[in-house]
Amino acid sequence: MAVAASPRLLLLVLMGSFPAHATLSEEEIRIRSAVDARRDSLLATLDEWVDQNTGTFNIEGLRAFSQRLLKPLEELGFTVRSERGPELDIPGRGRFETGPLITAHRPALEGQGNPAHFLLVGHYDTVFEPDSPFQQFRLSAESPGRATGPGIVDMKGGIVVMLAALRVLEQSGDLGAAEWTVIFNADEEIGSLGSRARIEEAAQRATTGFVFEAAYEGGVMVRSRRGLGQFYLTVEGVAAHSGSAHQKGRSAIREIVEKVRLIEALTDYKRGINLNVGTLRGGTKRNIVPFHAEAWVDLRYDTPELGREVRAEIEEISGRTFVEGTTTELWGTLHRPPKIETEAVRELLEKHAEVAEAMGVRPPEPVHAGGGTDGSLMGAVGLPTLDSMGAEGGDAHTDREFIEIDSLTRRAAIAAILMRRLALERKAPQP
Ligand SMILES: [Zn+2]
Known part of the structure; x- marks a missing residue:
């Protein structure tokens, strides 16, 4: 796919200089190094998670895996709730219980005025049921720097990215600058039929949404979806x-x-x-x-x-x-619903691109995608949402599904720095 530079980028290049925002501040450089230092531990977590089957219909596997998501959030000061997944009745499948729905909340510190309220969403079910031959995390032999496995980028890798971003913001003392809601659902791969209402409800209370579904190869973001x-x-x-x-x-x-x-x-x-x-x-x-x-x-x-x-x-x-x-x-x-590129989404994409640029990653033009995510639900109730915040990779839903390993830390740093900028901007609006 040919990727053209945006007119804005082109202009910056012609001017031969970058605005102040296109460089990282000292605190942002520290955030980036703190994430980079965790590369091996993030990869080890991903390895462990991918090996645990969480097919949408594998209720035992989902219940067991959901336990692993509670502690990291509790350690970050979130109030975490895990409840039984809603029962669904789907033609050709009959009645069944979906995996636990996890919601977590962390208020902003007192005295923050009117803080941002971020809604972060990820799904931990995959399309690979226990009878699939594709069950294991593997470092790719043909493509160094890549790993393959079921759900590795769609989206256990994305959850690793999200939690790493939250953790580094907790360490830098920035989590309190915003209010946070996190939702992990387990029925996304069948269209979030059970968790939809909860996501929409949370979206109505938030100011900005982030879904940690995969970015395309090269970190290409999604601007809109069918x-x-x-x-x-x-x-x-x-x-x-x-x-x-x-x-x-x-x-x-x-x-x-x-x-x-x-x-x-x-x-x-x-x-x-x-x-x-x-x-x-x-x-x-x-x-x-x-x-x-x-x-x-x-x-x-x-x-x-x-x-x-x-x-x-x-x-x-x-x-x-x-x-x-x-x-x-x-x-x-x-x-x-279709995810429409609103003015607010365009602005978020620009700020995302600025952070990436400041990290030396030239951001390609965002694309219009044919597949839907929970970000489509959030956008449809009016929440400005970026829904390709996760790791970079591809071939999701096939036994070639892969992740770019370096993208775990790169994307976590971009997410953390972007959310921090948005939180601080809101606290102290620019004149
Ligand atoms: Zn997904």
């Missing part, structure tokens, strides 16, 4: 012998095929709508008229209006009948 929807169609028909009683049968496959064809046809790249029928299952045997069929549909959309419009169209298609005698049920949700 909205996501998911739909599940089940069709019931009538079974019959395909030879002697074919006309008595009502084919669920014929019915669902008509519907998924129309649903896919709603795709309109120009308007920003993608529809993908990702799975289609039906029937039992060649010589039985199929009495059951089901399909999962994924929707990506660019504006809230488009999401509502397409949902209504899917409902309309699902409500039609093509094969008399079949019935269709539709389950669906627009689980990730």
Whole structure:
């Protein structure tokens, strides 16, 4: 991917000088060194965490792992609460309990005026269940400086980055300059269907949001994201012998095929709508008229209006009948609103880039991403949020998932310095 320098950066280069903010202050240099000194210990923590399976449906694994997240927050002076994850009922999966939802809070010191309130969010579930062959942390043999493992960048690495940033701010005495809320959820990989309400509620009380999902390779930040929807169609028909009683049968496959064809046809790249029928299952045997069929549909959309419009169209298609005698049920949700790049987000991205620049990391242009995160939920309720604050890496959701090891300390220092600047700025507004 070609990455162009921003006009602002270009201007700075032409001027041959950087504004004061594009260098680190003495305290900031100390923060950076303190994080750098912890590189090995951060990597050791990540190694240990990645080896512990936390697939979204592995409730035992999630419960065990969630314990590890409590102590670091308590040591930082947070009041920590771990509660049973909400129960969900998902088509094709049935009822199940999600992993514990952890919330932690730390007030600002007295006498801070009207302090910033930061909401930091991370998920500790991964897409890799215990039956996946991909279970282990490994230093990459082919690419020195990289490590691979399930959830290593999506997002146990991000949680390591977040906690390292908080810890160094505690050591520098800066944590008290702001109010802090931290949420760790365990159902992000299925769309945060259970934790959504809690995240939105916390977002309404905060002034700035940070989600420690991965940055792209090279530290590329996300400026905006598409909205996501998911739909599940089940069709019931009538079974019959395909030879002697074919006309008595009502084919669920014929019915669902008509519907998924129309649903896919709603795709309109120009308007920003993608529809993908990702799975289609039906029937039992060649010589039985199929009495059951089901399909999962994924929707990506660019504006809230488009999401509502397409949902209504899917409902309309699902409500039609093509094969008399079949019935269709539709389950669906627009689980990730689009994350819009507001003026406040643009400002945050600029301040983030300034810190990176001051650390000698030339920040590439932020990108528009196709996937959603909890940052989309926070943005949709009006909280200015940066949601790619985590480690750098890639190939998430595959057995090649990797992290750039150096990014653990680099990203933790950027996060700490940025949050510190925002907290102090708020305390003493610039004239
Ligand atoms: Zn993630």
